[in-house]
Amino acid sequence: MERNSWLFLAFVLLQVLRREAAISVGGGGVGVGVGVSIGNAGGGGGEGGGGVWVAGGVNVPAPSGSSRSDISSAYSALQAWKSAITEDPLGILKTWIGSDVCSYKGVFCEDAQDEMGPFVSGIDLNHANLQGTLVKELSLLTDMSLLHLNSNRFSGTVPDTFKDLSALQELDLSNNQLSGPFPSVTLYIPNLVYLDLRFNSFSGPLPEDLFNKKLDAIFVNNNQFGGQIPDNLANSPASVINLANNKFTGNIPVSLGFMSSKLKEILFLNNQLTGCIPEGVGLFTEMQVFDVSYNSLRGHLPDTLSCLNDIEVLNLAHNELSGVLPDMVCTLRSLVNLTVAYNFFSGFSQECTKLYFRDVGFDFSSNCIPGRDMQRPQPECSGIPGNGLNCLRIPVTQPLVCGALIGNMEANLSLSSP
Numbered sequence: 001m002e003r004n005s006w007l008f009l010a011f012v013l014l015q016v017l018r019r020e021a022a023i024s025v026g027g028g029g030v031g032v033g034v035g036v037s038i039g040n041a042g043g044g045g046g047e048g049g050g051g052v053w054v055a056g057g058v059n060v061p062a063p064s065g066s067s068r069s070d071i072s073s074a075y076s077a078l079q080a081w082k083s084a085i086t087e088d089p090l091g092i093l094k095t096w097i098g099s100d101v102c103s104y105k106g107v108f109c110e111d112a113q114d115e116m117g118p119f120v121s122g123i124d125l126n127h128a129n130l131q132g133t134l135v136k137e138l139s140l141l142t143d144m145s146l147l148h149l150n151s152n153r154f155s156g157t158v159p160d161t162f163k164d165l166s167a168l169q170e171l172d173l174s175n176n177q178l179s180g181p182f183p184s185v186t187l188y189i190p191n192l193v194y195l196d197l198r199f200n201s202f203s204g205p206l207p208e209d210l211f212n213k214k215l216d217a218i219f220v221n222n223n224q225f226g227g228q229i230p231d232n233l234a235n236s237p238a239s240v241i242n243l244a245n246n247k248f249t250g251n252i253p254v255s256l257g258f259m260s261s262k263l264k265e266i267l268f269l270n271n272q273l274t275g276c277i278p279e280g281v282g283l284f285t286e287m288q289v290f291d292v293s294y295n296s297l298r299g300h301l302p303d304t305l306s307c308l309n310d311i312e313v314l315n316l317a318h319n320e321l322s323g324v325l326p327d328m329v330c331t332l333r334s335l336v337n338l339t340v341a342y343n344f345f346s347g348f349s350q351e352c353t354k355l356y357f358r359d360v361g362f363d364f365s366s367n368c369i370p371g372r373d374m375q376r377p378q379p380e381c382s383g384i385p386g387n388g389l390n391c392l393r394i395p396v397t398q399p400l401v402c403g404a405l406i407g408n409m410e411a412n413l414s415l416s417s418p
Helices: 002-025 071-083 136-140 160-164 184-188 231-235 254-258 279-283 303-307 350-358 402-416
Strands: 085-087 107-111 118-124 131-133 146-148 153-156 170-172 177-181 194-196 201-204 217-219 224-228 240-242 247-251 265-267 272-275 289-291 296-299 313-315 320-325 337-339 344-348 361-363
Touching: 071 085, 071 118, 071 136, 136 160, 160 184, 231 254, 254 279, 279 303, 344 350, 350 361
Parallel strands: 118 146, 131 153, 146 170, 153 177, 170 194, 177 201, 194 217, 201 224, 217 240, 224 247, 240 265, 247 272, 265 289, 272 296, 289 313, 296 320, 313 337, 320 344, 337 361
Antiparallel strands: 085 131, 107 118
16 A cells, blocks of 8 residues: 555656646647667567657647546446456456555546545556456546556457547557557547557558647557558647558658657658658758668758758668768767668768767768778669659758748749649
C-alpha cells in the first residue's frame, strides 16, 4: 500500500504540473528524441526508429463533453478486462480484487472537486507483460486521461467503443501484438494528443484523417503499413511523426514543407520510398531530426536544407542520391550527426571536412567521391541512378535567404502551374 501511495502521489503531481504548464505556456514544449536505428527493440522507449515525446507543440484544451464515470462503472470495466487477460506473469492482477479500484496496481485515481468521490484518471501498465485482449467495457472509464499499455502481449484489435473515452489525451499501445487495419476509432477520441501504435502488426494504408487531427505526437513505426503516404501529411500540427520501418511506397508528399513550423522530428527511414527529397523541407526552421535513410530516393539535395538551423540529426544514408554534398549542409550550426553513406555523391568541399573538428559525426562511406577511402568501386559509379530525374528545385543564383524561402517557393510553384 505504501508503494501504491507513492505512485499515486507521483501521478497526481504529474497531472498538476502538466496542467500548470498548459496554463503558463499554452500547452507548449517540444517533442525531442533521436530514433535513427532500424532495429527491433521494444516500443515506447525511443529505440528502433523511436524517438521520445516530451510535451506538445499544440495547445491542449481541457477535455470537454465527458460524463463522470463512477467507481462502480470502473469496477465493472476493470473486472471485464481482467477476465479477458489470460496470462499475468508478474502477478499484477492479484491486486485487482474488491470494489476499491483505486487500490488496483497500475490504476490511478483523483479526487473529484465535487461530492461525487474519486474517479479513475489513468491506467499505466507499461512493461507488465500481460497477455489478452482489449475489451469494449474500457470505454466506461470516461474520465481517464491516459492509457499506457506498452510492452505487453495484447492481441486483436482496438474496440470501437474507445471513441467514448472523451477525456483521453494519451494512448500508448506500443510493443504489443495488435493487428488489422489502422484502428480508425482512435481518430474519434475527441481530446487525444498523443497516439503511439508502434511495434505492432497493423497493416494497410494510413487514413487521411490521421493528419487532420490535432495530434501532437504520431508514432506508427515498426508495423506493416503500406501504400502511399497521404498527400495531406502537411495538415498535421504534430511536433513528432514517426513512419519508420513500414512498407510505404511512392514519393514523400510535396506538401511536406507546408506543415506546422513546430515540427521537431520526422522519420521516414526503412520504407520503400522513391522520388526526390521535397524542396520544402527547408521550411522547418525548428526541425531537429530528419531521417529518410534506407529508401530509394534519388536526385540532388535541395539547397533549402541549408535553412535547417536547428537540425541535429540528418540521416540520408542508403538511398540513391547524387551530386555534390553542398557546403551549406555541412555548415549547419546545430549538427550532431550527418550520415550520407551508401549513396552516389560525387564530392564534397573543405567545409565538410571541418565537421570532424566540430565533433560532428560524419559518415560518407560507399559513395563515389574521388580520392576518398571506403568508396564504391568505379564501375558502380559510372551509371549513377536518377541522373535523368527532374526534381522540382528553386532556381538559386545567389546565396539562399531562408527568410524569403516561402515566397520563392510560392512564386516558383505558380510559374510552373499551367
